[in-house]
Amino acid sequence: MTSHNTTLTPSGTNIQDLMREFGVAEAAWNEGGLIVRSPVNGAAIAEVKLHAQADVDRAIHAADAAFQIWRAVPAPKRGELVRLFAEELRVRKTALGRLVAIESGKILQEGLGEVQEMIDICGFAAGLSRQLYGRTIASERPGHRMMETWHPLGVVGIISAFNFPVAVWAWNAAIALVCGDTLVWKPSEKTPLCALACQALLDRAAKGLEGIPPGLSAVILGGPELGQALAGNLLVPLVSATGSTRMGRAVAPRIAERFGRSILELGGNNGALVTPSADLDLAARAVLFAAVGTAGQRCTSLRRLFLHESLYDQFVCRLKVDNAQVRIGNPLDDGTLIGPLIDRGAFEAMQASLSEARSDGGTITGGERVFGELWPEAYYVRPALVELPRQTALVARETFAPILYVMPYRELDEAIFEHNAVRQGLASSIFTNDLREAELFMSSPGSDCGIVNVNIGPSGAEIGGAFGGEKETGGGREAGSDAWKAYMRRATNTINFSKELPLAQGIRFEVPQGGRSNRNSA
Numbered sequence: 001m002t003s004h005n006t007t008l009t010p011s012g013t014n015i016q017d018l019m020r021e022f023g024v025a026e027a028a029w030n031e032g033g034l035i036v037r038s039p040v041n042g043a044a045i046a047e048v049k050l051h052a053q054a055d056v057d058r059a060i061h062a063a064d065a066a067f068q069i070w071r072a073v074p075a076p077k078r079g080e081l082v083r084l085f086a087e088e089l090r091v092r093k094t095a096l097g098r099l100v101a102i103e104s105g106k107i108l109q110e111g112l113g114e115v116q117e118m119i120d121i122c123g124f125a126a127g128l129s130r131q132l133y134g135r136t137i138a139s140e141r142p143g144h145r146m147m148e149t150w151h152p153l154g155v156v157g158i159i160s161a162f163n164f165p166v167a168v169w170a171w172n173a174a175i176a177l178v179c180g181d182t183l184v185w186k187p188s189e190k191t192p193l194c195a196l197a198c199q200a201l202l203d204r205a206a207k208g209l210e211g212i213p214p215g216l217s218a219v220i221l222g223g224p225e226l227g228q229a230l231a232g233n234l235l236v237p238l239v240s241a242t243g244s245t246r247m248g249r250a251v252a253p254r255i256a257e258r259f260g261r262s263i264l265e266l267g268g269n270n271g272a273l274v275t276p277s278a279d280l281d282l283a284a285r286a287v288l289f290a291a292v293g294t295a296g297q298r299c300t301s302l303r304r305l306f307l308h309e310s311l312y313d314q315f316v317c318r319l320k321v322d323n324a325q326v327r328i329g330n331p332l333d334d335g336t337l338i339g340p341l342i343d344r345g346a347f348e349a350m351q352a353s354l355s356e357a358r359s360d361g362g363t364i365t366g367g368e369r370v371f372g373e374l375w376p377e378a379y380y381v382r383p384a385l386v387e388l389p390r391q392t393a394l395v396a397r398e399t400f401a402p403i404l405y406v407m408p409y410r411e412l413d414e415a416i417f418e419h420n421a422v423r424q425g426l427a428s429s430i431f432t433n434d435l436r437e438a439e440l441f442m443s444s445p446g447s448d449c450g451i452v453n454v455n456i457g458p459s460g461a462e463i464g465g466a467f468g469g470e471k472e473t474g475g476g477r478e479a480g481s482d483a484w485k486a487y488m489r490r491a492t493n494t495i496n497f498s499k500e501l502p503l504a505q506g507i508r509f510e511v512p513q514g515g516r517s518n519r520n521s522a
Contacts, residue, residue, distance in 0.1 A: 015045050015102070015193070021095050022197040023204055029193055034221065036193060039105035039340040040330060042377020048192045051220045056184075056229045062215030063155040063182040064235045069213040071152035071180040079129025079178045081212065084205040086122035089115060096166065096197060098332065103191045104165050105339045106294045107331040118170035121463045121479060125174035128484060132179065143498025150488040152180025153261075157230035159241040159251070162342055163297045163400075165191035166198055168265070171463070171478045172240045172487075173202075173217070179487040183217040184236065186226045188243075190342060195219045224250065231255045238263070238487065242299075244400075245424070245472045252474075263486055264474025265467070268426035269398040270449070270458040271304040271419040273441070275412065276311060278431035282455060284318045286431070287404075290457030292326060292383040295338050296402030297346070300427045300451070300459035304395055306415040309408045316387065316406060320365050323383045328370055340380045341401060347379035350401035354384055356394045357405075363387040367403070396422045412437060420448045426469030427451035427458030450477070 019029055029036075032049035051059075070078070089096065093115045100111035137146035156176040160168045165187060173183055187195035199219045206212040220226050227247070231239055231254035240263040241251050248266040255262045272290070274283050290302035307315050331339030341347050347369065354367045367384030383402040388395065395405045409415035419428065428447040431454075432438050438454045440446050450469035451461060461467050466481035468474070477483040503509060 015099075018095055018099050019193065019197065021092065022099075023200040024193075024196045028196055032221075034189060034192065036103070036190075037343075037377070038102050039342050039378060040102060040332070041375045045102070046193055048196070048221050050222045051226065052222075053225070053229055056220050056226055057233075059184050059215075059218040059220055060155060060157075060230075060233050060235050063184050063218060066213035066215040067152070067154055067180075067182045069211075070182055070216060073180070073211060075129045075132055075178060075180065077209075077211075078180060079126040081205060081209055082122050082129070082174050082177055083126040084208050085174075085202050086119050086126070088201040088205050089119050089122070092201065093119070096194075096201075099194055099197055100165060101331045101339070103193050104162055105331055105342055106163075106297075107336050107339050110294060111331075114164060114167045117167040117463060118174075121167075121170050121174045124463055124480060125178045128175070129178040132484070132488070137492075139494065140504065141496075141502045143496060143500060144502075145495045145497065147493050147495070149491045149493060150179075150485070151491060153487055153489050154181060154237040155235055156181045156183055156487060157233075157236040157239040158183060158185045159227045159230065159239065159243065159247075160185070160187050160195075161243045161299075162188040162190040163294060163299070164242075165194035168242050168478070169195070169198060171467070172263075175479075175484050176487045177216075179484055181238075181487055182215065184230060185217070185219050186230055187219065187221070189221065189223055192219075192221045195221070227251055228254060231260075232258065234258055234260075237261060240476070240478065241265070245398075248472075248474055261486065262474075263468075263476035263478060265299065265469075265476055265478065266474040267398045267424045267472055268299045268301065268458075268469070269303050269396070269422050269424040270300055270427040270429075271306065271422075272302055272429040272431065272458060273306045273409075273412075273415050273419065274308065274311065274315060275430065275432040275434065275437055276308050277433040277437070278311075279433065279455070280311065280315060280318070283431035284315065284322065286429070286455075286457040287319065288322045288326070290429075290459045291404040292323070292338055292402045293459060295341055295381070296383065297342065297400055298459050300461065301402075302404060302429075302458055303398060304391070304419070304422075305404055305406045306409045306419060307406060308415075309410055312406075312408045316385070319385055319404070319406070323366055323385055326383065328380055328382065338380075338383065338402070340375075340378050344379055346401060347381065349399055350381060350384070350403060353394060353397075353399040353401070353403060354386070357386045357388070357403075360388065360392045360394060362405075391418050391421065398424060412440070416441065416446055423472040424469070425449045425471040426473040427453070427461070429453040429456060429458045431455055449473075
């Protein structure tokens, strides 16, 4: 692969050196059929080996065999593997953060933050390994006790997207491993190097423990057909899939028709309201990061902004100034705040949406391509601000790009209604210093999203809470709180420690005394 550009920055980051540091064999990333291009400059940086259906089947069968052993390992010992994995991540946080930036295009600070998120979920999961609590339930029958217990589920299939190439896998992997499950991971074909690096670090952590079965975790590389194979396999009781709503519609029926479980993290189209009582400086800073961070390619990116009419002109003017001043460039350079879009397809989708916005009467500021002459195969854009008098069909569809639709409102009830009038329901925010407004937005007549924030943007969730949304976002929950229960099976147990056999609900079922009744001869 001598024709490939493996050096992407002035500081000389080299893909070959990075992959060697992680312990990935060169054949895995340098002798395959899938060309990997960095969105930083559009250059080919690797060729990974693609897997076929037979490879997927082998990985799943190996994971199922490993599960028979792993489920019997005490949960705190399973947690020790996750703790050791976190140590590997700490040592190589900078290297993995750089790889994330190179392969996904997000700025280095966000790449490092994503690895820190992996470390954080590992810490959460290691503690959780001693807290997989059941409960004792009062029985209506004398001399009986009821309890609830949780058991490992099986092979967990993980399908992840390009925009968070390592953290979302870690949310699932860390929790699943301590719950006693095994893993088969299908990453985005746009970010396979990050997956290979994570698997190599997990393998390295496993060498520090005895009794780790082969096949505990595997990576399968390829296109959507591999995700379909995971979704349809009876040996995979749970599939956690992160991506577009279109992807969810493709895999969910395959899982449902075999009565499997799914955790779906799909489209966002997130909204925020700014009320007259809001701290406008705080709101402007929060809106800027939520709208343009990761070049608008987070599932929690802010897409729709509802401004009270009394502050509309002032706030829009501030946003235009901020958007014009934010630094766009190589994501590995200090001071860069916006990196590139993932590829040409993302750029074309953005331009198509802006064209439709013009047809809808929208006023557009920004949105143009930059650095096209310097990097003709990379797609950097100025964030777009689209002013519209009302929410349109275009606004109700999510475009995965830095486009912020801004609309005025007069009454709070009206703004909440419009906020909820889309098919997605991931994250939402209100900026207010009015307690009544904040409580209303968080109440049942308020936001219908899975994440509802006050005086903070919709993006940047912490791992301690359950992450996920409603409606076409999929309804799944990952990461913290009690999301671990999705990775285990529940058993309700009743123990009779008496000498009687009372039936529930007072049912009487008694055989008459005196033996069997006489029967006539044949």
